[in-house]
Amino acid sequence: MEMISATQPDWRREKIVPGRYEPAKYLLASIRRYQRLKSMGGIISKMQIPLTVFLHRFWSAVCGADIPLNSKIAGGLLLPHPNGIVIHPDAVIGPNCLIFQQVTIGNGSKPGLPVIGGHVDIGAGAKVLGGLAVGAHARIGANAVVISDVPENATAVGIPAVAMRQG
Secondary structure, eight states, rough: OOOOSSOOOOOOOOOOOOOOHHHHHHHHHHHHHHHHHHHHOOOHHHHHHHHHHHHHHHHOOOOOOOOOOTTTOOSBBBBBSTTEEEEEOOEETTOOOOOOOTTEEOOOOOSSEEEOOOOEEOOOOOEEESSEOTTTTTTOOOOOOSSSBBBBTEEEEEETTEEEOOO
8 A cells, every 4th residue: 555645745636637626626715825825926916916805705604614724734625524624823734734624733831833844634524623743644523622732654543632653
């Protein structure tokens, strides 16, 4: 089995396939476009931003997701069921991650915001809260509440989540 990279984004994972209904990919595309337009500057970019913001709001409503335009999300993100996903704009998400429905990534009792490494899989209903780090290739179980660091290649489950190394 081929190991998915934790450092190099696989942009094919976000590619929109004509004829397929995958609203999460359109939502991500609006975020990527907005960020590209903001970085370019110029009058043409400024004229295109309002339409891009409208499309982001539209796809956010369709998905039922709260992922801000200024999010720090690396490429290759998969959102198979985007309903109820909430991501704080200052949280950092590495390349090639997988996030299921009803996941919250944001503030917690520990100061700061999560930094999630590359190729991290986050199960449905999980909460990743506060200033913590989730290592590359980690897995977070469904409904886990992560409030402390998760090492690389570990699986975190429970409330509060406990990280277990894979042997």
